[in-house]
Amino acid sequence: MPYPGRFAAVPTGRRALALDVGGTKLAAGVVDGQGEVLARHQVATPRTTDPEALFATVSALLDEVRRRAGATVAAVGVGCGGPMSAGSGVVSPLNIPAWRDFPLVDRLRDRFDVPVALDNDAKALALAEGWVGAAAGRRNFLAMVVSTGVGGGIVLDGRLLDGADGNAGHIGHVIVEPDGRQCACGAQGCLEAEASGTAIAATTGRPAAEAGAAVRARTGRLVGRAVASVCNLLDLRLACVAGSVALGYGEPFFVAARAELDARARLEFSRGAVIVPGGLGHDGPLVGAAAVAWRALGHPILGDPSSATPSPATPSSATPSSATPSSASPSSASPSSAGR
Numbered sequence: 089m090p091y092p093g094r095f096a097a098v099p100t101g102r103r104a105l106a107l108d109v110g111g112t113k114l115a116a117g118v119v120d121g122q123g124e125v126l127a128r129h130q131v132a133t134p135r136t137t138d139p140e141a142l143f144a145t146v147s148a149l150l151d152e153v154r155r156r157a158g159a160t161v162a163a164v165g166v167g168c169g170g171p172m173s174a175g176s177g178v179v180s181p182l183n184i185p186a187w188r189d190f191p192l193v194d195r196l197r198d199r200f201d202v203p204v205a206l207d208n209d210a211k212a213l214a215l216a217e218g219w220v221g222a223a224a225g226r227r228n229f230l231a232m233v234v235s236t237g238v239g240g241g242i243v244l245d246g247r248l249l250d251g252a253d254g255n256a257g258h259i260g261h262v263i264v265e266p267d268g269r270q271c272a273c274g275a276q277g278c279l280e281a282e283a284s285g286t287a288i289a290a291t292t293g294r295p296a297a298e299a300g301a302a303v304r305a306r307t308g309r310l311v312g313r314a315v316a317s318v319c320n321l322l323d324l325r326l327a328c329v330a331g332s333v334a335l336g337y338g339e340p341f342f343v344a345a346r347a348e349l350d351a352r353a354r355l356e357f358s359r360g361a362v363i364v365p366g367g368l369g370h371d372g373p374l375v376g377a378a379a380v381a382w383r384a385l386g387h388p389i390l391g392d393p394s395s396a397t398p399s400p401a402t403p404s405s406a407t408p409s410s411a412t413p414s415s416a417s418p419s420s421a422s423p424s425s426a427g428r
């Protein structure tokens with residue numbers, strides 16, 4: 089059964105091949121135009137330094153899931169950990185050393201002979217949540233992932249924010265403890281350095297999933313603190329939080345996050361902002377990857393025609409007509425009756 093929410097105008101019967109590239113696992117799925125995952129499969133990310141060996145694993149995974157669904161696909165959509173350079177289709181995921189400046193989009197296009205679109209995995213999740221998840225129909229929200237790392241994507245005025253290099257929404261590097269732990273980015277006290285699964289494991293000496301009540305509450309508190317800053321900055325009232333740490337910690341995490349958000353989002357417009365669990369569970373990343381593909385093909389995933397514009401992170405990866413980076417100005421975004 090499809091998820092609740094509005095359906096994007098993807099022709100019935102079309103399928104996208106979705107790929108989520110993470111440092112811990114590689115997941116693939118076949119997703120239809122209503123955001124339903126028809127088949128899924130995942131494997132552990134191989135611990136290899138050989139870029140071709142990793143690509144072979146990815147290709148086999150996609151073949152397998154396509155076989156399971158028995159479907160031809162119209163496009164491939166990819167969500168991948170950052171950083172990536174805008175429009176190049178080239179990835180260098182921090183936690184996957186085998187791929188440095190790896191031309192993932194070109195390679196997938198050669199392999200599958202359909203349009204391929206790529207975006208940051210957390211931005212992809214934001215598309216998914218706004219399409220058929222916990223933010224369906226909302227024009228302003230933050231979506232974030234708290235798992236091995238911490239990532240985020242922001243939809244503002246019905247548009248997914250890209251930023252100069254396609255990296256907008258990196259809430260993992262909002263400072264939550266000025267004198268806190270050193271972050272891999274070079275700063276100190278970033279949310280990711282304090283609240284990611286990696287950070288929790290490093291500070292507690294055991295897997296994040298085994299953390300006690302105090303750690304669960306502190307993790308929620310720090311996430312709520314970062315969310316409050318973003319809500320104050322961007323006039324937001326909704327944050328959807330997914331990822332294995334957040335969803336695994338459950339209510340104690342969310343209760344602490346909400347209390348901290350309530351305490352720190354005190355402006356008239358940010359007061360009352362809420363944090364909710366992501367609405368798509370473990371399908372979120374794949375639905376998001378498919379959303380990246382549909383959007384690059386011109387389907388208005390977020391209900392706003394302007395949101396169908398390929399992001400700067402995807403143009404060379406999509407159809408030939410989108411080979412030029414989009415320069416759609418806000419004024420070209422006609423007000424939409426859809427959404428709120």
Ligand SMILES: [Zn+2]
Nearest residue numbers: 261271273278
């Ligand atoms: Zn950082």
